[in-house]
Amino acid sequence: MRLATWNVNSLKARLARVEAWLATAQPDVLCLQETKLADEAFPGEVFESLGYASAHHGTGRWNGVAIVSRVGLDDVCAGFHDDDPSSPGEPRLLAATCGGVRVLSVYVPNGRLVGSQFYEAKLDWLARLRAELEATCDPNGAVAVCGDFNVAPEDRDVWDIGRFAGATHVSEAERAALARVVDWGLRDVVRDHAPGEAGPFTWWDYRGGAFHKGEGMRIDLALLSDPLAALVQRAFVDRDARKKGALSEPPSDHAPVVVDLAAWPSSPEALGRGARAGG
DNA sequence: ATGCCATACGTTGTATGA
Numbered sequence: 001m002r003l004a005t006w007n008v009n010s011l012k013a014r015l016a017r018v019e020a021w022l023a024t025a026q027p028d029v030l031c032l033q034e035t036k037l038a039d040e041a042f043p044g045e046v047f048e049s050l051g052y053a054s055a056h057h058g059t060g061r062w063n064g065v066a067i068v069s070r071v072g073l074d075d076v077c078a079g080f081h082d083d084d085p086s087s088p089g090e091p092r093l094l095a096a097t098c099g100g101v102r103v104l105s106v107y108v109p110n111g112r113l114v115g116s117q118f119y120e121a122k123l124d125w126l127a128r129l130r131a132e133l134e135a136t137c138d139p140n141g142a143v144a145v146c147g148d149f150n151v152a153p154e155d156r157d158v159w160d161i162g163r164f165a166g167a168t169h170v171s172e173a174e175r176a177a178l179a180r181v182v183d184w185g186l187r188d189v190v191r192d193h194a195p196g197e198a199g200p201f202t203w204w205d206y207r208g209g210a211f212h213k214g215e216g217m218r219i220d221l222a223l224l225s226d227p228l229a230a231l232v233q234r235a236f237v238d239r240d241a242r243k244k245g246a247l248s249e250p251p252s253d254h255a256p257v258v259v260d261l262a263a264w265p266s267s268p269e270a271l272g273r274g275a276r277a278g279g
Numbered sequence: 280a281t282g283c284c285a286t287a288c289g290t291t292g293t294a295t296g297a
Contacts, residue, residue, distance in 0.1 A: 009296085010286055034296090036287070061287050062295070110297060150297065169297060203297070206284035217297075250285070253296085 001071065001099060001261040002027045005146035005222060006241075007107070007203075007254035011035040011066070014252055015043060021241055022050055025258065028071045029098045031105035031146045035064035042066065057094040064091055065107050065147070071099030080132050092125070095136070101228065102137055106147035111168040119168060122150070126177035130184055139185025143225040148203075148254065150219055151178045153188060156198045157218035169219060187229035189222050189259055190236065200237040203254045211242055222259045234260040 004027040008014040042056035047068050057078035058064030077095040092107040111122035137143045151174045155161040164170045201216025242255040
């Protein structure tokens with residue numbers, strides 16, 4: 001099973017690239033962030049024609065998350081399960097069960113400036129994600145929390161930490177809030193499969209030739225529950241997708257994160273306590 | 280200190296991004 005996540009920075013502007021990437025990368029499940037679409041404008045029929053079911057949670061101009069799957073897509077939950085329907089908040093979370101895996105597509109708020117109201121809201125959102133996992137998922141089951149976390153977990157996850165003094169994405173509080181999510185029972189599988197290396201980065205600023213200078217950040221993560229992480233064969237960033245390539249439309253400023261699993265559970269018991277008890 | 284580039288919305292610019 002191939003699982004992937006990609007902040008596309010507008011699905012409308014990136015649809016041709018997403019279609020081309022699905023054809024070549026052949027993921028079974030793809031989480032998308034920053035679709036910047038309302039649900040009515042989400043091109044579900046395009047994915048259907050390619051053999052993928054899909055679900056989307058978006059309201060238009062900003063944010064927007066989706067899950068695209070060719071291994072089933074059930075029990076869809078848009079937003080936090082305990083959202084107030086009268087004030088649902090920004091569309092930044094979508095969950096679905098795909099091929100026995102509980103998949104969460106997440107787009108964590110940017111935070112803008114350390115100490116701003118947006119920064120505080122970012123910390124609150126990450127705390128709420130932790131609570132969501134506690135309330136709706138089992139760390140002994142098959143859970144994949146994938147998306148744009150807008151936090152670089154360690155100093156080696158930015159191109160030059162010396163340039164990030166006082167900046168968002170690297171502050172202690174943001175890293176602690178992310179660690180609280182991970183500590184629920186998840187593995188950062190790209191980090192696990194790139195021991196000792198800087199990055200690999202997933203985002204590069206459009207400006208100043210940052211991509212070609214290697215000035216990036218690793219802020220898009222695939223966080224897998226321990227039983228699922230044990231099945232990972234490869235976990236990598238497809239940085240070629242950040243290149244201009246042959247298409248006329250510009251690329252997203254993010255590259256996809258790809259995870260290959262040796263197998264996936266047909267039932268919760270296949271990967272949960274039963275599997276561990278049976279060796 | 281700011282723009283660099285790119286998106287959407289909507290109109291000669293503003294808001295947002297990380």
